Amino acid sequence: MNSRETISFELSQPALQARRNAKWNQYDADVLPAFVADMDFAVAxxxxxxxxRIVRDGDYGYPLRDGQKPDRLVASAFANRMQSRYGWELSPDLVLPLADLVQGTYAPILAFSDPGDGVVLQVPNYPPFRDAISTTERRLLTLPMRDDGTRYVFDMDELKALVDQRTRIFVLCNPQNPTGRVFSRDELLALATFAIDHDLIVISDEIHSDLVYPGYQHIPFASLGPEIAARTVTLNSATKSFNIPGLRCAVIAFGSEDLRKRFHSRIPLRLTGQANVIGADATVAAWTEGQPWLDAVMDHLHKARNRVVDVLAAEVPEIRFHAPEATYLTWLDCRELRLSSAAHQFFLNNARIGFSAGETFDPGSPQFVRLNFATSMPILDEILDRIIVAARRNDR
Ligand SMILES: Cc1ncc(COP(=O)(O)O)c(C=O)c1O
Structure with missing residues (x-):
């Protein structure tokens, strides 16, 4: 097995610029991209x-691997990983592979609610969640994540005041994108009790669960107990942690057989499609053999996160943020810079950095941006330098 030191994954800027991905092609060549949740790293x-192996053999027929369909192998690899990493026992029979997790958000919303029903979502949030609620004509009920001075938290009393008789679903994102929170057992238990008391289904997007920093621990929501599992649909994939989002393979895991049946009474199995062979084999390889690579990447991301924290705190204290507990994303509050335009636009024009725009995560947050720091140290340092220079120039 490789040791961490021998695994190299950082790519040079010319190599990155030669890639045909959204991250390095959306903006002009002089812009450093720090937006979409892609890492600037070679895969495991x-x-x-x-x-x-698939490409070499041109092996693109309907697949069967040692007597099993790839979907089944993905389901088993996921169940094994959840068991070994988090002690969460689940049957592969309850795991449904599909192409992507946005699809995996829409499907349970359609299955477990009707137009006009309420769906709770924490704000700021990954933008497609909001679309999944509004385009299916459900009522969006927003629960703010509030900065308590040390981290972003949600308030159970605010949640109580928000729900009504027609609230059916809570969309949870844990670890949370964009705040980087890893919710504690107490926070999750409070939410679980609330969901049981109010007969809510919880859609728990845990796509960032492998990207947790030392000192924090991911707890799958469905692992809290059978009663909460029975109302939880967990979403996950190898795409964020192993940097393969273009390969389109994800899973939905139902917390009980009843829940799975209820889902399929509205969403036929055929409608969710199947992962393609490349995505499925890559996902199985990631989950079963990719951990040494991920450990090495996490060491790097931990250093990169600390660099962001140290440099910004020292050089631009007006930008307020909390070190993410997980993810390679940081939610930067730029309100104290008193910018004359939205923060994303300001940094694009004045620093030539392509952040994710705060208003896409929360319409009320144009003075925020999300920074993706999953890149090599020289590129990250250049991004940080550009932030400092632009912020200081603005101050004059
Ligand atoms: C919380 C969350 N869910 C889902 C996704 C996207 O998943 P997919 O590409 O499988 O639709 C992302 C991508 O960044 C994400 O951050």
Whole structure:
């Protein structure tokens, strides 16, 4: 097995610019991209080998691997990983592979609610959640994540005041994008009790669960107990932590057989499609053989996160933020810079950095941006330098 030191994954700027991905092509060549949740890293060798094997043999027929369909292998790899990493026992029979997690958010919303029903969402949030609620004509009920001075938290009394007789679903994102919170057992238990008392289904997006920093621990919501599992649909994939979002393979895990049946009474199995062979084999390789790579990447991300914290706190204290507890994303509050335009626009024009715009995570947050720091140290340092220079120039 490789040791952490021998696993290299950082890519040079010319190599990144030669890629045909959204991150490095959306903006002009002089803009450093720090937006979409893609890492500037080469993938793990076992993933590359799994893909090369299919491509080398031109093996694109309907697949069967050792007597099993790839979907089943993905489901088993997920169940095994949840058991070994988090002690969460779940049957692969309750795991449904599909192409992507946005699809995985829409489907349970359609299955477990009707137009006009309320769906609770924490704000700021990953933008497609909001679309999944509004385009299906459900009522969006927003629960603010509030900065308590040390981290972003939600308030159970605010949640109580928000729900009504027609509230059916809570969309949870844990670890939370964009605040980087890893919710504690107490926070999750309070939410679980509330969901049981108010007969809510919880859609728990845990796509960032492998990207947790030392000192924090991911707790799958459905692992809290059978009663809460029975109303929880967990969403996950290898795409964020193993940097393979283009390969389109994800899973929905139902917390009980009844829940799975209820889902399929409205959403036929055929409608959610299947992962393609490359995505499925890559996901199995990631979850079963990719951990040494991920450990090495997490060491790097931990250093990168600390660099962001140290440099910004020292050089631009007006930008307020909390070190993310997970994810390679940071939610930067730029209100004290008193910018004359939205923060995203300001940094694009004046620093040539492409952040994610705060208003896409919360319409009320144009003075926030989300920084993606999953890049090599030289590029991260250049991003930080550009932030400092632009912020100081603005101050004059
Ligand atoms: C919380 C969350 N859910 C889902 C996704 C996207 O998943 P997919 O590409 O599988 O639709 C992302 C991507 O950044 C995300 O941050």
């Amino acid at each position: 060798a076992p993933i590359q080998a799994a893909i090369e």
